[in-house]
Amino acid sequence: MAQTRYPKTPRDEQPEAGVESAETKARGPFSRRQFLRGSAAAGAASAGLLSGILDDAAAQGEPGVAGPGAVDMAFKINGKAYVATLEPRVTLLDALRNHLDLTGAKKVCDRGTCGACTVLLNGDPVYACSVLAIEAQGAEVTTVEGIGSPADMHPIQQAFVDHDAQQCGFCTPGFVVASAALLNRHPNPDQDTVHRELGGNLCRCGTYAGIRAAVAQAAGGGTTNG
Amino acid sequence: MRAFEYSSPRTTEDAIRLLSAEGAVALAGGTDLLSLMKDGAAAPSRLVNLKAIPDLTGAHETDGGLHIGATTRLGPLGEHRVIRESFPAVAQAIAGVRSRQVLSMRTVGGDLLQRPRCWYFRAGFGLVPMHDGQSMAKTGDNRYHAIFGNAGDAVFVNPSSLAPPLIALGASATVLGPDGERTVAVEDLYRTPASSDESEFTLGAAEIVTGVTIPMRSSSNATYEIRNRKGFDWPLAAASVAVSDGGARVVLGHAAPTPWMSAAAAGALAGGISEASAEAAGDAAVADAAALSGNGYKIQLARVAVKRAALAAM
Numbered sequence: 001m002a003q004t005r006y007p008k009t010p011r012d013e014q015p016e017a018g019v020e021s022a023e024t025k026a027r028g029p030f031s032r033r034q035f036l037r038g039s040a041a042a043g044a045a046s047a048g049l050l051s052g053i054l055d056d057a058a059a060q061g062e063p064g065v066a067g068p069g070a071v072d073m074a075f076k077i078n079g080k081a082y083v084a085t086l087e088p089r090v091t092l093l094d095a096l097r098n099h100l101d102l103t104g105a106k107k108v109c110d111r112g113t114c115g116a117c118t119v120l121l122n123g124d125p126v127y128a129c130s131v132l133a134i135e136a137q138g139a140e141v142t143t144v145e146g147i148g149s150p151a152d153m154h155p156i157q158q159a160f161v162d163h164d165a166q167q168c169g170f171c172t173p174g175f176v177v178a179s180a181a182l183l184n185r186h187p188n189p190d191q192d193t194v195h196r197e198l199g200g201n202l203c204r205c206g207t208y209a210g211i212r213a214a215v216a217q218a219a220g221g222g223t224t225n226g
Numbered sequence: 227m228r229a230f231e232y233s234s235p236r237t238t239e240d241a242i243r244l245l246s247a248e249g250a251v252a253l254a255g256g257t258d259l260l261s262l263m264k265d266g267a268a269a270p271s272r273l274v275n276l277k278a279i280p281d282l283t284g285a286h287e288t289d290g291g292l293h294i295g296a297t298t299r300l301g302p303l304g305e306h307r308v309i310r311e312s313f314p315a316v317a318q319a320i321a322g323v324r325s326r327q328v329l330s331m332r333t334v335g336g337d338l339l340q341r342p343r344c345w346y347f348r349a350g351f352g353l354v355p356m357h358d359g360q361s362m363a364k365t366g367d368n369r370y371h372a373i374f375g376n377a378g379d380a381v382f383v384n385p386s387s388l389a390p391p392l393i394a395l396g397a398s399a400t401v402l403g404p405d406g407e408r409t410v411a412v413e414d415l416y417r418t419p420a421s422s423d424e425s426e427f428t429l430g431a432a433e434i435v436t437g438v439t440i441p442m443r444s445s446s447n448a449t450y451e452i453r454n455r456k457g458f459d460w461p462l463a464a465a466s467v468a469v470s471d472g473g474a475r476v477v478l479g480h481a482a483p484t485p486w487m488s489a490a491a492a493g494a495l496a497g498g499i500s501e502a503s504a505e506a507a508g509d510a511a512v513a514d515a516a517a518l519s520g521n522g523y524k525i526q527l528a529r530v531a532v533k534r535a536a537l538a539a540m
């Protein structure tokens with residue numbers, strides 16, 4: 001196993017960031033992430049007040065035209081229903097991260113180039129930064145949180161762990177979602193297919209070899225590097 | 227990104243009406259438009275989503291050829307049987323888009339009407355960026371700029387993946403607007419603006435491209451693109467070639483402010499494709515190319531792209 005190749009450091013004993021385990025909860029009520037979540041909820045409450053005013057203004061506009069103020073939106077994400085009151089200019093990525101408490105998709109380039117924000121829209125991988133939230137209503141959205149959980153990992157997630165397919169880890173959620181989509185399209189991909197289908201994701205640490213090996217393992221094609 | 231109104235009509239009639247408002251812009255795949263808006267290079271007051279209009283999506287065979295709706299995504303189009311069997315030039319151009327996410331999102335109409343990648347334009351200086359009466363692109367960094375049609379101050383390059391193969395194949399575009407529908411050759415969607423106040427497209431106010439039609443004539447056709455890496459990036463040079471009984475067409479992409487049709491290269495292929503005629507077509511294509519201060523290397527790339535597209539079509 002890749003994680004046993006190096007001596008353990010104190011950091012290795014820490015639970016993975018963003019993982020809600022019994023251990024994190026036991027550390028007390030003031031973890032950084034939980035604190036941020038509390039602040040976000042307070043922000044959402046005040047945004048709700050403002051949106052009521054904007055709704056009234058928008059209601060006087062042309063029929064079938066929403067905004068520019070906030071409007072009520074409904075989403076289906078990872079099989080669950082969500083509602084939010086957002087301006088039409090809010091991207092799906094910002095809606096997920098800033099309003100719906102789904103921070104798995106990452107904001108890196110915000111220009112449809114790096115792939116860190118990859119989510120599935122009706123099963124197709126898309127850049128959530130380049131989709132408006134208002135457009136995603138009525139679609140099945142799947143984020144990395146819906147691919148698998150720490151307790152019940154998707155085979156590609158286990159393979160990323162086994163092959164140390166991340167360094168800083170910031171591109172990892174996007175790669176996991178893109179890899180899951182790749183395996184849906186091509187259950188037994190050759191290396192060219194893996195290169196092509198993951199071409200829309202960048203890893204600045206350069207862990208591509210590990211990622212390709214992880215895809216090969218998840219596809220049942222062994223653990224060849226490269 | 228500035229705040230805007232949003233609408234998602236179900237019919238083209240409603241779309242045209244909604245687009246008639248001042249500052250309204252059509253939204254298709256969003257892969258280019260949303261980035262432009264985040265960069266402040268576009269600031270529409272209203273977006274009209276075209277993707278919920280059933281008439282605008284999908285490809286089907288008609289008497290006139292293969293009709294492709296404007297909001298058909300590139301990924302599914304690349305897998306269409308007729309595209310794979312009869313129009314490899316289109317399939318190869320789509321395969322050049324090395325991002326599954328973009329293939330899932332970008333539409334045919336959006337690809338044809340995407341805005342140039344010119345960094346002066348993207349930074350907000352306009353399509354024809356001028357400073358003290360001089361072209362900023364000509365006096366500045368122009369390594370990715372035009373090698374044809376660059377005598378004036380507009381030296382950006384057309385970025386469309388599909389325009390070169392569609393023009394080579396003689397495709398037409400259907401344009402719908404407040405005054406009704408018209409059909410134009412795909413090459414006639416484009417023009418070279420004289421100033422940043424003008425558009426690089428010939429579409430009128432509130433007009434949209436509703437689809438393209440590729441005539442079903444038998445041809446040897448191919449696209450060849452050259453990039454500085456195999457991954458997801460725009461090409462440095464691209465060429466599409468189609469040779470049929472009716473003659474040959476050679477169209478270069480990323481070479482000029484419009485997709486660049488080379489009559490000289492087409493002439494070299496009129497008698498058929500061979501190693502010798504492919505070589506001659508490459509030479510002929512760049513005979514009248516003119517480098518700017520930093521893009522001379524693109525002339526050789528364009529020559530090779532034409533030659534290899536012809537050989538791939540053979």
